[in-house]
Amino acid sequence: MNPVLTTCGFCSCGCALYIESAAAARVASLYPSANHPVSSGRLCMKGWNATPAVLGVDRLTRPLIRKRDRLEPASWDEAISFTASSLKRFISDIGPQSVGIIGSAKTTNEECYSLARLARGVIGTPNIDGACRLYDASIIHALLQTTGTAAPQVDVNAVAHAGSILVVGANVMEQLAHVGSRIEDAADNGCKVVAVDPRTSRLAPHTSLFLHPYPGADLIWARALVKAIIDRKLYVDSAPEAPGFEELRSSLDEAAGGLKAACGIDAGEIMEMAETLAENPPLVVMFGLGVLQQLQSTEIVKALADVAILLGGSVMPLRGQNNAQGACDLGLVCDLLPGYALLTNPAARKVWEVIWDCQLPAKPGMSAVDMIRACQSGEIKGLMVFGENVALSAPSTEESLEALDRVEFLAVSDLYLTETARLADVVFPACSFLEKDGTFTNIERRVQRVRRAFEPMGDSRSDLDIIADLASALGAEFPRDPRKVMAEIATSVSLYKGVSYDKLDESWGQQWPAGGAKAKLAPVSVGVAAKDEAYPFRIIASRINYHQQTGTMSARSSVLAREYPETYAELNEADAEGLGLRSGRPIRISSKSGSLVRTLMLSDSVPLGCVHVPHFFGGDSPNMLASYECDPVSGVPAYKALAVNVEAVK
Numbered sequence: 241m242n243p244v245l246t247t248c249g250f251c252s253c254g255c256a257l258y259i260e261s262a263a264a265a266r267v268a269s270l271y272p273s274a275n276h277p278v279s280s281g282r283l284c285m286k287g288w289n290a291t292p293a294v295l296g297v298d299r300l301t302r303p304l305i306r307k308r309d310r311l312e313p314a315s316w317d318e319a320i321s322f323t324a325s326s327l328k329r330f331i332s333d334i335g336p337q338s339v340g341i342i343g344s345a346k347t348t349n350e351e352c353y354s355l356a357r358l359a360r361g362v363i364g365t366p367n368i369d370g371a372c373r374l375y376d377a378s379i380i381h382a383l384l385q386t387t388g389t390a391a392p393q394v395d396v397n398a399v400a401h402a403g404s405i406l407v408v409g410a411n412v413m414e415q416l417a418h419v420g421s422r423i424e425d426a427a428d429n430g431c432k433v434v435a436v437d438p439r440t441s442r443l444a445p446h447t448s449l450f451l452h453p454y455p456g457a458d459l460i461w462a463r464a465l466v467k468a469i470i471d472r473k474l475y476v477d478s479a480p481e482a483p484g485f486e487e488l489r490s491s492l493d494e495a496a497g498g499l500k501a502a503c504g505i506d507a508g509e510i511m512e513m514a515e516t517l518a519e520n521p522p523l524v525v526m527f528g529l530g531v532l533q534q535l536q537s538t539e540i541v542k543a544l545a546d547v548a549i550l551l552g553g554s555v556m557p558l559r560g561q562n563n564a565q566g567a568c569d570l571g572l573v574c575d576l577l578p579g580y581a582l583l584t585n586p587a588a589r590k591v592w593e594v595i596w597d598c599q600l601p602a603k604p605g606m607s608a609v610d611m612i613r614a615c616q617s618g619e620i621k622g623l624m625v626f627g628e629n630v631a632l633s634a635p636s637t638e639e640s641l642e643a644l645d646r647v648e649f650l651a652v653s654d655l656y657l658t659e660t661a662r663l664a665d666v667v668f669p670a671c672s673f674l675e676k677d678g679t680f681t682n683i684e685r686r687v688q689r690v691r692r693a694f695e696p697m698g699d700s701r702s703d704l705d706i707i708a709d710l711a712s713a714l715g716a717e718f719p720r721d722p723r724k725v726m727a728e729i730a731t732s733v734s735l736y737k738g739v740s741y742d743k744l745d746e747s748w749g750q751q752w753p754a755g756g757a758k759a760k761l762a763p764v765s766v767g768v769a770a771k772d773e774a775y776p777f778r779i780i781a782s783r784i785n786y787h788q789q790t791g792t793m794s795a796r797s798s799v800l801a802r803e804y805p806e807t808y809a810e811l812n813e814a815d816a817e818g819l820g821l822r823s824g825r826p827i828r829i830s831s832k833s834g835s836l837v838r839t840l841m842l843s844d845s846v847p848l849g850c851v852h853v854p855h856f857f858g859g860d861s862p863n864m865l866a867s868y869e870c871d872p873v874s875g876v877p878a879y880k881a882l883a884v885n886v887e888a889v890k
Contacts, residue, residue, distance in 0.1 A: 249673035254682025255279035284417035300669035301698020324713035336364035344627030348678030356571030361596035366605030370572030382541035388757025409530020456881030457503035462543035474518035484761035491763035523553030566681030575604035615647035637864035688749035775883035809838035
């Protein structure tokens, strides 16, 4: 059989790979494209090993309906009809606002767009959001207020030619291997790489300067950095003419007071960082989940974007999931329409009411986090979740599980019977990216083809077909051909203007333009890292090389599971000695919201007063230590820098 060229469905790098199929839905071989601008003949560990695992023997292959408190096989007609009748009942008895929908950044652009249309245009609910709300939604409003573009401004390959790179709160060498390799290339070319992270990461050998702030104190040093650039006039000549310059300057009056005690970085280090970045253009500013999941994440991103604008540089947010960019571009955001038009803007609503032939809700709906909480309170009666294991990715795991179990009706579309799907009333067996056509948009805004290499396993269907089935049962007709959906997107969403499958097939995808928006400097508020004597440690939660997200797909790879078979946590040797803890013994890590037990390992990469807890699959995640406290602007839960206590398990 001829190999099929498709796009990897794991991280946001968007590598091109060839798939050759074998009998019984097995991957006979896979290999990266040698000429693709990102993969360039290489795949990361997950690309090589986790791709075949999406076709696991325990895949869902038939719809399931809960009967007598058990999930039992059903026909598609029965599953769709039961779901539609439940939704109609809620809409009729209470109103469309009683329905919530959470989409996935792992599904295709066409599926994301169709799901947003189903929610707003057919069901009429304002409660549509994406899983990016749980990860990196802070990017959206912060960058729309500053750079004007809710996306990276540079290509992956441009990173290698940077004069300086600022990397903040990102385990980039392990989670985005191709971005990490470009940083290595840049360092070899003489680029000054500055990393800011509480924990020493694998990026360290390639850095000119590695600074270690206290967890949760990034806003303090970031404001001090902006102030140093302005006070020393290190900015580019055009910066004072940028809108917001004086407002930004005025917002920084208190930025430098008690710096070392407040954030762990002193004024001299701030000045060295400012001079290094200013004297080595062009600058690329990168930031990852270490920033994007803090309580003041939107303000931090604004400050980092201000740094880039002041120094004439570019920003490159390090998004994790394969289609995080496309999902947000095409409307899986509770307060934005496709193309980032504000839902509260009457003119924007009118445009989409004409396109979708409907009347849109005028006010933003609930975020993904709010919807889960509303399942507990009863405000949400029916919840549909597509392609996201929210039982593990949402904060306060025990409380979230209880909410999902309590909601009157839950429908889940996924590949496997995840922790979320086990609680559902209806489970739709969905296809993987290897079994459907469509597009993903990668970290550099590159829209690329996803091509079917296998027939759907069993009776599974693409999410695009499932969404069209639901629309039909609710009285609307949606296109099932992804080409037709993309044609509508290309006509209606200015960012995707001119994108077509024919053009995508002729090249390595199409990048939507990042230029055109006028940059604006944004004032940044004061931030203070709160302390709690009952919980003296700060948690550093990170994703590691061997797994992705909640492990639904990657954990099914025997190779990756072998490399990370058991949970662990890391402490500095001095902290462990002070607490009387021994390596290899179990410790309990507890917060106000929960606790977990891990095996202790010692590491000098972990700073004093911190505990490093890598993510793991199967429910043993540091997310269970988080509360529902969120960044007030973006609504992203504060997973990072949680206050915790560490003790021996007795």
